[in-house]
Amino acid sequence: ITSLAAGCKLAVMTSSGGDVISDSGNLDCSAGNVCEFTITDTNFSERFTAVPKPGYQFVRWIAASKDVEFSTFFCGDSTSLTCTVDMSSASNPQAVVDSFVISYIIPDFKYVGP
Numbered sequence: 001i002t003s004l005a006a007g008c009k010l011a012v013m014t015s016s017g018g019d020v021i022s023d024s025g026n027l028d029c030s031a032g033n034v035c036e037f038t039i040t041d042t043n044f045s046e047r048f049t050a051v052p053k054p055g056y057q058f059v060r061w062i063a064a065s066k067d068v069e070f071s072t073f074f075c076g077d078s079t080s081l082t083c084t085v086d087m088s089s090a091s092n093p094q095a096v097v098d099s100f101v102i103s104y105i106i107p108d109f110k111y112v113g114p
Helices: 093-098
Strands: 008-013 018-022 034-039 045-052 056-061 082-086 102-105 107-111
Touching: 008 093, 018 107, 045 056, 045 107, 082 102
Parallel strands: 008 102
Antiparallel strands: 008 034, 018 045, 045 082, 056 107
């Protein structure tokens, strides 16, 4: 018998303009990558920091568009360099963790020149 570990997914999507660094160092995502992490703990809490590459500046965290209304975009439209993902702040964290939903954090970096 095989059991599947339930867990929601957190996708960190970066452009070539910068990295996303997690406080723990376990959920970092380097420039130009999509990094997907499974979250199984209802007490999950992690702070992510957008780190622009030389010649780029951080603008904001991307928010969901009307086309993806069923997805969660953490920190959408925030201009803070940091984004905290905290499962315990959900109204029903166990339901979120048990879902197969993918949530996103996506920094928006703007090229400003050398």
